[in-house]
Amino acid sequence: MRTGGCIRHVGRVMGCLGSGVILFGKGFAMLKIHRAEERATKRAAEDLFTGDVFQDEVLVGEAPSRMRATNVTFNPGARTAWHQHPVGQTLWAVAGVGRVQVEGGPVEELRPGDTAIIPPNARHWHGAAPDRIFTHLAMSETGEDGGGTEWFEKVSDADYSR
Helix, strand or coil: CEECCEEEECCEEEEEEECCEEEECCCCCCCCCECHHHCCCEECCCCCEECCEEEEEEEECCCCCCEEEEEEEECCCCEECCEECCCCEEEEEEEECEEEEECCCCCEEECCCCEEEECCCCCEEEEECCCCCEEEEEEEECCCCCCCCEECCCCCHHHHCC
């Protein structure tokens, strides 16, 4: 139960809120909870996306973790530019209907519950179907050298419509 900024269980204080993070200490594993209301939704960069795209940060890993996870919502027809990740990327479809393509392959449809696993350094794009909103959880890691996503040109209407 949460009371007065602290977590209590059977009358014992188990952890207290500090700087928006709940830390459980003494006798408990360290657990951090970052509250959603502390992170605003961001509009995606226009030079890296086509259409209206919104991002909700879920996780930016702290060493030794290199994981990054973002919930991304695409309006109909919106999509990323071509890009690649040094350790690959995993997309978990949450809502709506989406599309994903690895360069040279077919455009694939994604529906809620589908998981797309994109190999390391594979140029690809993803986004919403032309007539549907789409949300996915995008997960990737930085490379051993700390490098992240490498961005390329925007996806043409012809590539998107394949």
